[in-house]
Amino acid sequence: MQTVKMVITGPFSSGKTEFIRTVSEIDVVATERKISSEVEKIKESTTVAMDFGRITVDDDLVLFLFGTPGQKRFDFMWEILSEGMLGFIVMVDSTRPETFREARTILETFKAYAPTPYIVAANKQDSPDAWEVEDVKHALRLDPEVKIMPCVARNKESVKTVLLELLYGILAEMEKN
Amino acid sequence: MALKGNLRDFTITQLLNLVNLARKTGSLIIEGPTDVAQVTFRDGKLAFARLGQTDSSLATILHLNQKITAGQYRVIKERAGKMTDKELGLLLINAGYLSQEDILGSVQQYFIAIIRQLYTWVDGFFRFQPDLMPPEDKITVRLDLENLIIEGSRQMKEQEQLQEEIPSLDMALKFSERPGTNLRNVSLSVEEWRVVSYINPKNTIRQIAKANKMNDLAIRRVVFSLLQAGLVQLARPEGMPVAPVTSSSSSRPGAAPLPVTNKEEQKSLVNRLISRIRSL
Structure with a gap:
């Protein structure tokens, strides 16, 4: 049995767990805890170790989706999670510009871990408070060639589109080399 | 939007x-x-x-x-x-x-x-x-x-540099203990004088800014020039507890190598993943 791994990362409360939950065929193995920090108390619980979702491709291939913990004090987990990944997705909460700087830092950190393809998902695009995808792209100071996709993490089609876009990117990268 | x-x-x-x-x-x-x-x-x-x-x-x-x-x-x-x-x-x-x-x-x-x-x-x-x-x-x-x-x-x-020089506005200021410094002989601007008049270990820089209706950048500029001139020193405000020193965890080892496999096999694998995701 061959297994491949994709990492879903991003700031606290950007929608990583939701993203994995939407497409995983198993109940997401989430290690969530009640939030202790007042500053980060915009949701009841957060991922402290990792989320873990699974998509069986066929008899001998399985795709694992790993979500990184969102809170900064767990960033020691990031490097462990990034080992051997096929690619990664950076989730950004389009309604919270105060997290854009952190999203960029996370993106740069993961890029340094492994030179694998990646994509940025501008999540919560169904919210009236969401920044437009192009604005998020400029705000994150992404290079023109970096792909950023609109995303609604609880919508299966939207999640599929993001995953497919990353896979097309991985394929294109392979053909280039 | x-x-x-x-x-x-x-x-x-x-x-x-x-x-x-x-x-x-x-x-x-x-x-x-x-x-x-x-x-x-x-x-x-x-x-x-x-x-x-x-x-x-x-x-x-x-x-x-x-x-x-x-x-x-x-x-x-x-x-x-x-x-x-x-x-x-x-x-x-x-x-x-x-x-x-x-x-x-x-x-x-x-x-x-x-x-x-x-x-x-x-x-x-x-x-x-x-x-x-x-x-x-x-x-x-x-x-x-x-x-x-x-x-x-x-x-x-400039703001970033000032932020580096004066990392916290919750610090206080005290007059430099350098012998020979005489404020009367120093030419200060009106803004600088206004800040100087509030210097006291009991007043934080933030409080001085508020009293003078100055924003963060303006107070940092004035304090920086006073610091550069050697007239004042940063001081812990009276009654402030000593904070523990925290270490940064920014240094990280380099990228983990990707498993090397046959390129065609890799492509086939990705194509299988694409088909599967499409069918979800």
């Missing part, structure tokens, strides 16, 4: 950069600490700017830019008070008092001065309204934002 947030997270320079790159048309409304500003753009270029209820009539702008005298200003206000800016501009050009360049240049300088003022705002809500344009009677310009962005970036750099 909403382009809104707080200047704490997204600076004026970053906003200008975004407007410039996205060639946006509309108005940025910024609710600052004391005023509300409107900055309007057309196709990513600066068109108009207004700060709070400040008199931004053409007559006032020309007077501020010394294009008309105080007497002329008074006469215009008395006799042409009901004229729109555009009408007044045309009148002044046709009467040969001023050229079109004089008027547009003055308006441009006025807008730039507002943007410069906005650079000092570090806190405040902003929102972009694509449908909000300046009143019809106002004179607008078409000014490239690049130079303003560069200027803002320089200022941001």
Whole structure:
């Protein structure tokens, strides 16, 4: 049995767990805890170790989706999670510009871990408070060639589109080399 | 969709950069600490700017830019008070008092001065309204934002440096214990004197700023110049507990190597993944 791994990362409360939950065929193995920090108390619980979702491709291939913990004090987990990944997705909460700087830092950190393809998902695009995808792209100071996709993490089609876009990117990268 | 947030997270320079790159048309409304500003753009270029209820009539702008005298200003206000800016501009050009360049240049300088003022705002809500344009009677310009962005970036750099030099405004100041320093012989600006008058280990820099109605950037500038001159030293405010030293976890080892497999196999694997995801 061959297994491949994709990492879903991003700031606290950007929608990583939701993203994995939407497409995983198993109940997401989430290690969530009640939030202790007042500053980060915009949701009841957060991922402290990792989320873990699974998509069986066929008899001998399985795709694992790993979500990184969102809170900064767990960033020691990031490097462990990034080992051997096929690619990664950076989730950004389009309604919270105060997290854009952190999203960029996370993106740069993961890029340094492994030179694998990646994509940025501008999540919560169904919210009236969401920044437009192009604005998020400029705000994150992404290079023109970096792909950023609109995303609604609880919508299966939207999640599929993001995953497919990353896979097309991985394929294109392979053909280039 | 909403382009809104707080200047704490997204600076004026970053906003200008975004407007410039996205060639946006509309108005940025910024609710600052004391005023509300409107900055309007057309196709990513600066068109108009207004700060709070400040008199931004053409007559006032020309007077501020010394294009008309105080007497002329008074006469215009008395006799042409009901004229729109555009009408007044045309009148002044046709009467040969001023050229079109004089008027547009003055308006441009006025807008730039507002943007410069906005650079000092570090806190405040902003929102972009694509449908909000300046009143019809106002004179607008078409000014490239690049130079303003560069200027803002320089200022941001200065802010960052000041932030590094004075990391916390919750520190207090005390007079330097260097022998021979005599404040009476030092030439200080009015702002510096105002800060100096509050120096006391009981007062934090933040409190001094508040007492003098100075924003973070302004107080940091003054404190930095006082520090550089060796007149004052940073001190722990009286009664403040000693904070533990925390270490940074920013250093990380390099990238983990990817498992090496046959390229065709890899491609086939990715294609299988694509088919599977499509079928979900």
